[in-house]
Amino acid sequence: MQKNEIYTVICEDITSQGYGVVHLDSMAVFVFGLLPKEKAKIRIVKVLSRYAFGKIEERYTSSCDRLEPACPAFGKCGGCAFLHLDYLASLKVKQNAVQTLFDRAHLPIQVEFPLSVQDPYAYRNKAQFPVQVRNGKVQMGFYRPHSHDVIDCPECKIQSDAINHVYQAIRQKLRPQEAATLRHVLIRSNQKNEIQIVWIGTENRFQTLTQDLCKADPQIVSVVFNENVRKDNVILGESYEVLYGTDYLVQECMGLQMDVHFKSFYQVNPVMMEILYQTAMDLAKLQDFMHVVDLYSGTGTISCLVSQHVQSVIGVEIVEEACQDAKRNALRNHLHNVEFVCEDAGIYAKKHAQKTDVLFVDPPRKGLCEEATDHIQDFDPDKIIYISCNPNTLVRDAKRFQEAGYDCQKVQPVDMFCQTAGLECVSLFVKR
Numbered sequence: 001m002q003k004n005e006i007y008t009v010i011c012e013d014i015t016s017q018g019y020g021v022v023h024l025d026s027m028a029v030f031v032f033g034l035l036p037k038e039k040a041k042i043r044i045v046k047v048l049s050r051y052a053f054g055k056i057e058e059r060y061t062s063s064c065d066r067l068e069p070a071c072p073a074f075g076k077c078g079g080c081a082f083l084h085l086d087y088l089a090s091l092k093v094k095q096n097a098v099q100t101l102f103d104r105a106h107l108p109i110q111v112e113f114p115l116s117v118q119d120p121y122a123y124r125n126k127a128q129f130p131v132q133v134r135n136g137k138v139q140m141g142f143y144r145p146h147s148h149d150v151i152d153c154p155e156c157k158i159q160s161d162a163i164n165h166v167y168q169a170i171r172q173k174l175r176p177q178e179a180a181t182l183r184h185v186l187i188r189s190n191q192k193n194e195i196q197i198v199w200i201g202t203e204n205r206f207q208t209l210t211q212d213l214c215k216a217d218p219q220i221v222s223v224v225f226n227e228n229v230r231k232d233n234v235i236l237g238e239s240y241e242v243l244y245g246t247d248y249l250v251q252e253c254m255g256l257q258m259d260v261h262f263k264s265f266y267q268v269n270p271v272m273m274e275i276l277y278q279t280a281m282d283l284a285k286l287q288d289f290m291h292v293v294d295l296y297s298g299t300g301t302i303s304c305l306v307s308q309h310v311q312s313v314i315g316v317e318i319v320e321e322a323c324q325d326a327k328r329n330a331l332r333n334h335l336h337n338v339e340f341v342c343e344d345a346g347i348y349a350k351k352h353a354q355k356t357d358v359l360f361v362d363p364p365r366k367g368l369c370e371e372a373t374d375h376i377q378d379f380d381p382d383k384i385i386y387i388s389c390n391p392n393t394l395v396r397d398a399k400r401f402q403e404a405g406y407d408c409q410k411v412q413p414v415d416m417f418c419q420t421a422g423l424e425c426v427s428l429f430v431k432r
Protein backbone atom coordinates (compact mmCIF):
# COMPACT_ATOMS: atom_id res chain seq x y z
CA MET A 1 0.00 0.00 0.00
CA GLN A 2 1.27 3.46 -0.90
CA LYS A 3 0.47 6.97 0.27
CA ASN A 4 -2.09 8.74 -1.96
CA GLU A 5 -3.59 5.53 -3.34
CA ILE A 6 -7.36 5.69 -3.69
CA TYR A 7 -9.70 2.86 -2.63
CA THR A 8 -13.44 2.35 -2.42
CA VAL A 9 -14.22 0.75 0.94
CA ILE A 10 -17.04 -0.32 3.23
CA CYS A 11 -16.38 0.49 6.87
CA GLU A 12 -16.28 -2.60 9.10
CA ASP A 13 -16.00 -1.19 12.60
CA ILE A 14 -15.24 1.93 14.65
CA THR A 15 -12.51 2.47 17.25
CA SER A 16 -12.90 4.19 20.59
CA GLN A 17 -11.02 7.14 19.07
CA GLY A 18 -13.73 7.64 16.41
CA TYR A 19 -11.82 6.09 13.49
CA GLY A 20 -13.66 3.86 11.02
CA VAL A 21 -11.82 0.59 10.38
CA VAL A 22 -11.39 -1.10 6.99
CA HIS A 23 -9.00 -3.84 5.88
CA LEU A 24 -7.04 -3.55 2.64
CA ASP A 25 -4.42 -6.12 1.63
CA SER A 26 -4.99 -7.59 5.14
CA MET A 27 -3.83 -4.32 6.65
CA ALA A 28 -6.06 -2.27 8.96
CA VAL A 29 -6.71 1.23 7.68
CA PHE A 30 -8.14 3.80 10.08
CA VAL A 31 -10.35 6.50 8.58
CA PHE A 32 -11.48 9.33 10.84
CA GLY A 33 -15.19 10.15 10.51
CA LEU A 34 -16.26 6.99 8.67
CA LEU A 35 -18.99 4.97 10.37
CA PRO A 36 -19.67 1.21 10.25
CA LYS A 37 -21.37 0.00 7.02
CA GLU A 38 -20.73 3.32 5.23
CA LYS A 39 -19.26 3.14 1.72
CA ALA A 40 -16.67 5.74 0.76
CA LYS A 41 -13.80 6.61 -1.53
CA ILE A 42 -10.73 7.08 0.65
CA ARG A 43 -7.18 8.32 0.08
CA ILE A 44 -4.31 6.69 1.97
CA VAL A 45 -2.53 9.46 3.86
CA LYS A 46 -0.02 7.57 6.02
CA VAL A 47 1.37 4.03 5.84
CA LEU A 48 3.07 2.46 8.86
CA SER A 49 4.47 -1.06 9.17
CA ARG A 50 1.31 -2.68 10.59
CA TYR A 51 -1.48 -0.27 9.77
CA ALA A 52 -2.32 2.82 7.75
CA PHE A 53 -4.47 5.94 7.89
CA GLY A 54 -6.93 7.05 5.24
CA LYS A 55 -9.01 10.15 4.64
CA ILE A 56 -12.54 10.30 3.22
CA GLU A 57 -12.52 11.74 -0.32
CA GLU A 58 -16.20 11.07 -0.96
CA ARG A 59 -18.82 9.28 1.09
CA TYR A 60 -21.43 7.34 -0.92
CA THR A 61 -23.75 6.18 1.89
CA SER A 62 -24.76 7.40 5.35
CA SER A 63 -25.16 5.33 8.49
CA CYS A 64 -28.53 5.72 10.23
CA ASP A 65 -26.48 6.71 13.32
CA ARG A 66 -24.80 9.60 11.48
CA LEU A 67 -25.34 13.16 12.76
CA GLU A 68 -24.31 16.51 11.32
CA PRO A 69 -21.38 17.54 13.62
CA ALA A 70 -22.36 20.48 15.80
CA CYS A 71 -18.90 22.07 15.39
CA PRO A 72 -17.05 23.21 12.24
CA ALA A 73 -13.69 22.29 13.83
CA PHE A 74 -14.72 18.63 14.26
CA GLY A 75 -12.00 16.35 12.91
CA LYS A 76 -9.48 19.20 12.82
CA CYS A 77 -9.03 20.18 16.45
CA GLY A 78 -8.28 16.81 18.04
CA GLY A 79 -10.84 17.25 20.81
CA CYS A 80 -14.11 15.47 20.00
CA ALA A 81 -14.24 12.00 18.45
CA PHE A 82 -17.98 11.38 18.11
CA LEU A 83 -19.82 14.55 17.04
CA HIS A 84 -20.82 12.72 13.83
CA LEU A 85 -22.39 9.81 15.73
CA ASP A 86 -25.66 9.42 17.63
CA TYR A 87 -24.83 9.81 21.34
CA LEU A 88 -26.21 6.42 22.43
CA ALA A 89 -24.26 4.75 19.63
CA SER A 90 -21.07 6.46 20.85
CA LEU A 91 -21.71 5.04 24.33
CA LYS A 92 -22.01 1.56 22.84
CA VAL A 93 -18.65 2.07 21.09
CA LYS A 94 -17.06 3.03 24.41
CA GLN A 95 -18.62 0.07 26.24
CA ASN A 96 -17.39 -2.35 23.56
CA ALA A 97 -13.88 -0.91 23.70
CA VAL A 98 -13.63 -1.52 27.46
CA GLN A 99 -15.20 -4.98 27.11
CA THR A 100 -12.60 -5.91 24.48
CA LEU A 101 -9.76 -4.91 26.82
CA PHE A 102 -11.14 -7.05 29.67
CA ASP A 103 -11.78 -9.99 27.31
CA ARG A 104 -8.24 -9.83 25.91
CA ALA A 105 -6.84 -9.85 29.45
CA HIS A 106 -9.01 -12.95 30.23
CA LEU A 107 -10.76 -11.10 33.04
CA PRO A 108 -14.31 -12.51 33.14
CA ILE A 109 -16.57 -9.49 33.57
CA GLN A 110 -19.54 -8.07 31.69
CA VAL A 111 -18.83 -4.34 31.36
CA GLU A 112 -21.98 -2.30 32.08
CA PHE A 113 -23.49 0.22 29.66
CA PRO A 114 -22.05 3.70 30.42
CA LEU A 115 -24.02 6.00 32.69
CA SER A 116 -24.69 9.18 30.78
CA VAL A 117 -26.37 12.58 30.63
CA GLN A 118 -29.33 13.87 28.65
CA ASP A 119 -27.36 16.69 27.02
CA PRO A 120 -23.77 15.73 26.14
CA TYR A 121 -22.70 19.31 25.26
CA ALA A 122 -21.58 22.41 27.19
CA TYR A 123 -20.52 20.33 30.19
CA ARG A 124 -16.79 21.00 30.68
CA ASN A 125 -15.72 23.26 33.55
CA LYS A 126 -12.07 23.46 32.46
CA ALA A 127 -10.37 24.40 29.18
CA GLN A 128 -6.71 24.85 28.29
CA PHE A 129 -6.40 26.89 25.11
CA PRO A 130 -2.97 26.98 23.45
CA VAL A 131 -1.99 30.40 22.06
CA GLN A 132 0.30 31.28 19.15
CA VAL A 133 1.04 34.39 17.13
CA ARG A 134 1.13 33.66 13.39
CA ASN A 135 1.79 36.37 10.80
CA GLY A 136 1.16 39.00 13.46
CA LYS A 137 -2.23 37.52 14.37
CA VAL A 138 -3.24 35.81 17.60
CA GLN A 139 -4.36 32.19 17.14
CA MET A 140 -6.24 30.56 20.02
CA GLY A 141 -8.05 27.26 20.08
CA PHE A 142 -6.89 23.66 20.19
CA TYR A 143 -4.00 21.67 18.78
CA ARG A 144 -4.46 19.82 15.51
CA PRO A 145 -4.16 16.05 16.31
CA HIS A 146 -0.52 14.89 16.69
CA SER A 147 0.88 18.39 16.16
CA HIS A 148 1.49 21.72 17.86
CA ASP A 149 -0.37 23.72 15.21
CA VAL A 150 -3.16 25.71 16.79
CA ILE A 151 -6.55 25.43 15.10
CA ASP A 152 -8.15 28.82 15.71
CA CYS A 153 -11.61 28.11 17.18
CA PRO A 154 -14.14 30.79 18.14
CA GLU A 155 -15.92 28.46 20.59
CA CYS A 156 -16.03 24.88 21.82
CA LYS A 157 -19.30 22.96 21.99
CA ILE A 158 -18.34 20.85 24.99
CA GLN A 159 -17.12 23.75 27.16
CA SER A 160 -19.55 25.43 29.54
CA ASP A 161 -21.29 28.55 28.21
CA ALA A 162 -19.48 30.56 30.90
CA ILE A 163 -16.09 29.41 29.60
CA ASN A 164 -17.03 30.13 25.98
CA HIS A 165 -18.23 33.59 26.98
CA VAL A 166 -14.98 34.62 28.68
CA TYR A 167 -12.88 32.86 26.03
CA GLN A 168 -14.51 35.03 23.36
CA ALA A 169 -13.85 38.18 25.40
CA ILE A 170 -10.17 37.18 25.71
CA ARG A 171 -9.95 36.46 21.96
CA GLN A 172 -11.26 39.97 21.27
CA LYS A 173 -8.93 41.77 23.67
CA LEU A 174 -5.70 39.78 23.55
CA ARG A 175 -3.08 41.64 21.47
CA PRO A 176 -0.11 40.02 19.68
CA GLN A 177 2.44 41.68 22.01
CA GLU A 178 0.75 40.04 25.02
CA ALA A 179 0.11 36.74 23.26
CA ALA A 180 3.81 36.51 22.29
CA THR A 181 4.72 35.52 25.87
CA LEU A 182 1.71 33.25 26.37
CA ARG A 183 1.68 29.47 25.98
CA HIS A 184 -1.80 28.60 27.24
CA VAL A 185 -4.84 30.23 28.77
CA LEU A 186 -6.51 28.00 31.33
CA ILE A 187 -10.14 28.81 32.15
CA ARG A 188 -12.25 27.14 34.80
CA SER A 189 -15.91 27.68 35.65
CA ASN A 190 -18.13 26.55 38.51
CA GLN A 191 -21.88 25.92 38.99
CA LYS A 192 -22.45 29.62 39.71
CA ASN A 193 -20.77 30.45 36.37
CA GLU A 194 -17.89 32.10 38.22
CA ILE A 195 -14.66 32.12 36.24
CA GLN A 196 -10.98 31.60 36.94
CA ILE A 197 -8.40 32.61 34.31
CA VAL A 198 -4.77 31.46 34.41
CA TRP A 199 -2.32 33.09 31.99
CA ILE A 200 0.46 30.54 31.47
CA GLY A 201 3.56 31.95 29.85
CA THR A 202 7.10 33.20 30.07
CA GLU A 203 6.48 36.81 31.09
CA ASN A 204 3.66 38.55 32.92
CA ARG A 205 2.19 41.15 30.56
CA PHE A 206 -1.38 40.68 31.73
CA GLN A 207 -2.09 43.31 34.42
CA THR A 208 -3.98 45.67 32.10
CA LEU A 209 -5.85 42.95 30.23
CA THR A 210 -6.84 41.39 33.56
CA GLN A 211 -8.20 44.72 34.82
CA ASP A 212 -10.16 45.22 31.57
CA LEU A 213 -11.67 41.74 31.67
CA CYS A 214 -12.59 41.87 35.36
CA LYS A 215 -14.18 45.32 34.99
CA ALA A 216 -16.33 44.09 32.11
CA ASP A 217 -17.30 40.76 33.71
CA PRO A 218 -18.06 40.49 37.45
CA GLN A 219 -18.27 36.69 37.12
CA ILE A 220 -14.46 36.59 36.90
CA VAL A 221 -13.37 35.91 40.48
CA SER A 222 -9.79 34.68 40.08
CA VAL A 223 -6.97 35.60 37.70
CA VAL A 224 -3.46 34.20 38.04
CA PHE A 225 -0.24 34.48 36.05
CA ASN A 226 1.64 31.16 36.07
CA GLU A 227 5.23 31.31 34.85
CA ASN A 228 6.24 28.40 32.64
CA VAL A 229 9.66 28.52 30.98
CA ARG A 230 9.95 24.74 30.60
CA LYS A 231 10.94 23.29 27.25
CA ASP A 232 8.60 20.27 27.48
CA ASN A 233 4.84 19.74 27.09
CA VAL A 234 3.95 20.21 30.76
CA ILE A 235 1.34 22.95 30.77
CA LEU A 236 1.71 24.47 34.23
CA GLY A 237 4.90 25.94 35.68
CA GLU A 238 5.85 26.24 39.35
CA SER A 239 5.72 29.90 40.35
CA TYR A 240 2.69 32.14 40.08
CA GLU A 241 1.26 35.50 40.97
CA VAL A 242 -2.38 36.23 41.78
CA LEU A 243 -3.51 39.18 39.63
CA TYR A 244 -7.11 39.31 40.86
CA GLY A 245 -9.11 37.56 43.60
CA THR A 246 -7.88 34.18 44.78
CA ASP A 247 -5.73 31.32 43.43
CA TYR A 248 -8.65 28.90 43.77
CA LEU A 249 -12.25 28.53 42.63
CA VAL A 250 -15.01 27.22 44.91
CA GLN A 251 -16.80 24.20 43.43
CA GLU A 252 -19.89 22.48 44.81
CA CYS A 253 -20.09 18.71 44.88
CA MET A 254 -23.09 16.86 46.35
CA GLY A 255 -23.73 19.62 48.88
CA LEU A 256 -20.06 20.12 49.83
CA GLN A 257 -18.16 23.33 49.11
CA MET A 258 -14.72 22.54 47.70
CA ASP A 259 -11.83 25.01 47.22
CA VAL A 260 -9.93 23.96 44.11
CA HIS A 261 -6.52 25.54 43.54
CA PHE A 262 -5.69 26.20 39.89
CA LYS A 263 -2.98 23.52 40.09
CA SER A 264 -5.34 20.93 41.59
CA PHE A 265 -7.23 18.24 39.76
CA TYR A 266 -11.01 18.46 39.65
CA GLN A 267 -13.36 16.37 37.52
CA VAL A 268 -14.30 18.27 34.33
CA ASN A 269 -17.96 17.26 34.16
CA PRO A 270 -19.79 18.32 37.34
CA VAL A 271 -23.01 16.40 36.55
CA MET A 272 -21.30 13.11 35.75
CA MET A 273 -18.88 13.62 38.64
CA GLU A 274 -21.75 13.37 41.14
CA ILE A 275 -23.07 10.26 39.38
CA LEU A 276 -19.56 8.77 39.45
CA TYR A 277 -19.02 9.40 43.15
CA GLN A 278 -22.51 8.21 44.10
CA THR A 279 -21.94 4.99 42.12
CA ALA A 280 -18.56 4.52 43.80
CA MET A 281 -20.07 4.95 47.27
CA ASP A 282 -22.99 2.63 46.46
CA LEU A 283 -20.55 -0.06 45.32
CA ALA A 284 -18.56 0.35 48.54
CA LYS A 285 -21.68 -0.20 50.72
CA LEU A 286 -20.24 2.14 53.34
CA GLN A 287 -21.06 1.62 57.02
CA ASP A 288 -20.37 3.77 60.04
CA PHE A 289 -17.75 1.43 61.63
CA MET A 290 -15.53 1.42 58.54
CA HIS A 291 -11.99 2.76 58.11
CA VAL A 292 -11.29 3.96 54.59
CA VAL A 293 -8.15 5.00 52.70
CA ASP A 294 -8.47 7.17 49.59
CA LEU A 295 -5.29 7.01 47.50
CA TYR A 296 -4.80 9.82 44.93
CA SER A 297 -7.25 12.01 46.85
CA GLY A 298 -6.73 15.35 45.04
CA THR A 299 -8.67 18.15 46.72
CA GLY A 300 -10.34 15.58 48.94
CA THR A 301 -13.70 15.33 47.21
CA ILE A 302 -14.11 11.56 47.56
CA SER A 303 -12.58 11.50 51.06
CA CYS A 304 -14.94 14.23 52.28
CA LEU A 305 -18.03 12.61 50.75
CA VAL A 306 -17.13 9.16 52.10
CA SER A 307 -16.29 10.53 55.56
CA GLN A 308 -19.97 11.40 56.06
CA HIS A 309 -20.79 7.65 56.10
CA VAL A 310 -17.84 5.97 57.85
CA GLN A 311 -15.72 6.16 61.00
CA SER A 312 -12.50 7.50 59.47
CA VAL A 313 -10.85 8.37 56.16
CA ILE A 314 -7.21 9.02 55.24
CA GLY A 315 -6.62 10.74 51.89
CA VAL A 316 -3.19 10.50 50.22
CA GLU A 317 -2.19 13.02 47.55
CA ILE A 318 1.16 14.04 46.05
CA VAL A 319 0.42 17.64 44.98
CA GLU A 320 0.99 19.99 47.91
CA GLU A 321 -1.60 22.57 46.76
CA ALA A 322 -4.27 19.88 46.30
CA CYS A 323 -3.50 18.43 49.73
CA GLN A 324 -3.79 21.93 51.29
CA ASP A 325 -7.14 22.36 49.49
CA ALA A 326 -8.27 19.00 50.87
CA LYS A 327 -7.41 19.93 54.47
CA ARG A 328 -9.24 23.26 54.09
CA ASN A 329 -12.20 21.52 52.45
CA ALA A 330 -12.59 19.09 55.35
CA LEU A 331 -12.63 22.02 57.79
CA ARG A 332 -14.98 24.24 55.79
CA ASN A 333 -17.43 21.31 55.56
CA HIS A 334 -17.08 20.47 59.29
CA LEU A 335 -15.74 16.98 58.64
CA HIS A 336 -13.48 15.98 61.52
CA ASN A 337 -12.96 12.26 60.83
CA VAL A 338 -10.86 12.77 57.71
CA GLU A 339 -7.14 13.54 57.45
CA PHE A 340 -4.86 14.14 54.49
CA VAL A 341 -1.26 13.14 53.91
CA CYS A 342 0.88 14.75 51.22
CA GLU A 343 2.80 11.73 49.97
CA ASP A 344 3.37 9.54 46.94
CA ALA A 345 0.67 6.83 47.03
CA GLY A 346 3.22 4.06 46.48
CA ILE A 347 5.48 5.26 49.29
CA TYR A 348 2.48 5.65 51.60
CA ALA A 349 1.32 2.11 50.78
CA LYS A 350 4.80 0.74 51.43
CA LYS A 351 5.42 2.60 54.71
CA HIS A 352 2.05 3.15 56.34
CA ALA A 353 -0.46 0.60 55.04
CA GLN A 354 -2.67 -0.78 57.80
CA LYS A 355 -5.99 -2.64 57.98
CA THR A 356 -8.58 -0.80 55.90
CA ASP A 357 -12.19 -1.82 55.22
CA VAL A 358 -12.50 -0.11 51.85
CA LEU A 359 -9.69 1.25 49.71
CA PHE A 360 -10.58 3.90 47.14
CA VAL A 361 -8.04 4.53 44.38
CA ASP A 362 -8.44 7.25 41.74
CA PRO A 363 -5.07 7.50 39.97
CA PRO A 364 -4.10 9.61 36.94
CA ARG A 365 -4.06 8.10 33.41
CA LYS A 366 -0.93 6.06 34.05
CA GLY A 367 -2.82 4.02 36.67
CA LEU A 368 -1.47 2.74 39.96
CA CYS A 369 2.26 2.82 40.45
CA GLU A 370 3.79 -0.62 40.97
CA GLU A 371 4.61 0.06 44.61
CA ALA A 372 0.97 0.81 45.35
CA THR A 373 -0.24 -2.45 43.75
CA ASP A 374 2.59 -4.41 45.41
CA HIS A 375 1.42 -3.21 48.82
CA ILE A 376 -2.36 -3.42 48.32
CA GLN A 377 -2.46 -6.55 50.47
CA ASP A 378 -0.85 -4.63 53.34
CA PHE A 379 -4.09 -2.60 53.61
CA ASP A 380 -5.97 -5.92 53.56
CA PRO A 381 -9.14 -4.21 52.25
CA ASP A 382 -12.36 -6.20 51.89
CA LYS A 383 -13.18 -4.07 48.85
CA ILE A 384 -11.29 -1.85 46.47
CA ILE A 385 -13.15 0.84 44.55
CA TYR A 386 -11.06 1.80 41.54
CA ILE A 387 -11.96 5.00 39.68
CA SER A 388 -10.09 5.14 36.41
CA CYS A 389 -9.85 7.58 33.49
CA ASN A 390 -7.86 5.13 31.36
CA PRO A 391 -9.36 1.69 30.60
CA ASN A 392 -5.94 0.37 29.46
CA THR A 393 -4.28 0.92 32.82
CA LEU A 394 -7.47 -0.14 34.62
CA VAL A 395 -7.25 -3.55 32.94
CA ARG A 396 -3.52 -3.84 33.66
CA ASP A 397 -4.14 -3.08 37.34
CA ALA A 398 -7.21 -5.37 37.46
CA LYS A 399 -4.91 -8.19 36.38
CA ARG A 400 -2.49 -7.35 39.19
CA PHE A 401 -5.35 -7.16 41.70
CA GLN A 402 -6.54 -10.58 40.55
CA GLU A 403 -3.07 -12.01 41.23
CA ALA A 404 -3.18 -10.34 44.66
CA GLY A 405 -6.48 -12.10 45.51
CA TYR A 406 -9.08 -9.51 44.42
CA ASP A 407 -11.75 -10.37 41.85
CA CYS A 408 -13.33 -7.75 39.67
CA GLN A 409 -17.10 -7.86 40.31
CA LYS A 410 -18.32 -4.77 38.50
CA VAL A 411 -17.07 -2.35 35.85
CA GLN A 412 -19.37 0.63 35.44
CA PRO A 413 -18.31 3.15 32.77
CA VAL A 414 -19.41 6.75 33.35
CA ASP A 415 -19.39 9.10 30.37
CA MET A 416 -17.44 11.89 32.00
CA PHE A 417 -15.92 13.11 28.73
CA CYS A 418 -18.97 13.10 26.42
CA GLN A 419 -18.21 13.33 22.66
CA THR A 420 -14.50 12.67 23.18
CA ALA A 421 -12.58 9.39 23.21
CA GLY A 422 -12.21 9.58 26.99
CA LEU A 423 -14.11 7.35 29.41
CA GLU A 424 -14.19 7.10 33.17
CA CYS A 425 -14.93 3.74 34.83
CA VAL A 426 -15.67 2.86 38.42
CA SER A 427 -14.92 -0.75 39.33
CA LEU A 428 -15.47 -2.95 42.35
CA PHE A 429 -12.85 -5.51 43.45
CA VAL A 430 -13.66 -7.90 46.26
CA LYS A 431 -11.28 -10.03 48.37
CA ARG A 432 -11.53 -13.71 47.40
Ligand SMILES: C[S@@+](CC[C@H](N)C(=O)[O-])C[C@H]1O[C@@H](n2cnc3c(N)ncnc32)[C@H](O)[C@@H]1O
Pocket residue numbers: 264265266267295296297298299300301302316317318319322343344345346362363364369389
Ligand atom coordinates in the same frame (compact mmCIF):
# COMPACT_ATOMS: atom_id res chain seq x y z
C1 LIG B 1 -7.63 11.51 38.76
S1 LIG B 1 -7.09 12.60 40.00
C2 LIG B 1 -8.20 12.18 41.31
C3 LIG B 1 -8.36 13.23 42.37
C4 LIG B 1 -9.52 13.03 43.34
N1 LIG B 1 -9.69 11.67 43.74
C5 LIG B 1 -10.80 13.59 42.78
O1 LIG B 1 -11.76 12.85 42.55
O2 LIG B 1 -10.86 14.80 42.53
C6 LIG B 1 -5.57 11.89 40.45
C7 LIG B 1 -4.86 12.58 41.57
O3 LIG B 1 -3.69 11.83 41.88
C8 LIG B 1 -2.64 12.71 42.23
N2 LIG B 1 -1.39 11.95 42.04
C9 LIG B 1 -0.69 11.71 40.91
N3 LIG B 1 0.35 10.92 41.14
C10 LIG B 1 0.31 10.61 42.46
C11 LIG B 1 1.11 9.79 43.30
N4 LIG B 1 2.17 9.14 42.83
N5 LIG B 1 0.77 9.68 44.59
C12 LIG B 1 -0.31 10.34 45.10
N6 LIG B 1 -1.10 11.14 44.34
C13 LIG B 1 -0.81 11.27 43.04
C14 LIG B 1 -2.85 13.87 41.27
O4 LIG B 1 -2.22 15.03 41.74
C15 LIG B 1 -4.38 13.98 41.27
O5 LIG B 1 -4.82 14.86 42.27
